[in-house]
Amino acid sequence: GAGVSQSPSNKVTEKGKDVELRCDPISGHTALYWYRQSLGQGLEFLIYFQGNSAPDKSGLPSDRFSAERTGGSVSTLTIQRTQQEDSAVYLCASSLAGTGKETQYFGPGTRLLVL
């Protein structure tokens, strides 16, 4: 079956512009995660959606970052007024919920470059 997909695969934008990154999780996965990976760094948690619960936004680095998950499926990560330090690979992952279902399935990522 289809895995997690993300679009666009690459995005180049100018400082100060807004960008939207999209994630299509695996069908039936109730949990969805956004991570950020800077060059040569590990993954940094951004936000977590689980079913109809309020999202855990504790990893968002500033109020310029926001995310939505519509209908419990597709998610959009929005970065407003982009800065050069926002340049990174943004990874989305999805999983089932519960003990024994902790495996996260990652998409290929969106490579964002802010000039």
Next chain:
Amino acid sequence: SQKIEQNSEALNIQEGKTATLTCNYTNYSPAYLQWYRQDPGRGPVFLLLIRENEKEKRKERLKVTFDTTLKQSLFHITASQPADSATYLCALPKPRVYNQGGKLIFGQGTELSVKP
């Protein structure tokens, strides 16, 4: 705060040898630990999960150990092959006491290079 450390230096080994990667963590008692593989330009791919009550887990040529006293996990690849060359990440779940669900804290990864 919780911290995960992996060998920051790349590991270079000869084909056929066993690769051993280390993951140490502090200020934390995770219920489980995961290992992921990441190839350049791709998202991480899940390899193995080991729970706190398990000492060792195997999958084909992979073996993971979990020492909750030392707060350390070792990841072994036996009979390594050039195709095993990748970055390997260990990951632990955020503490449940904070009700933070299944999100993971990742180490920075260790790059493994297997030479023919």
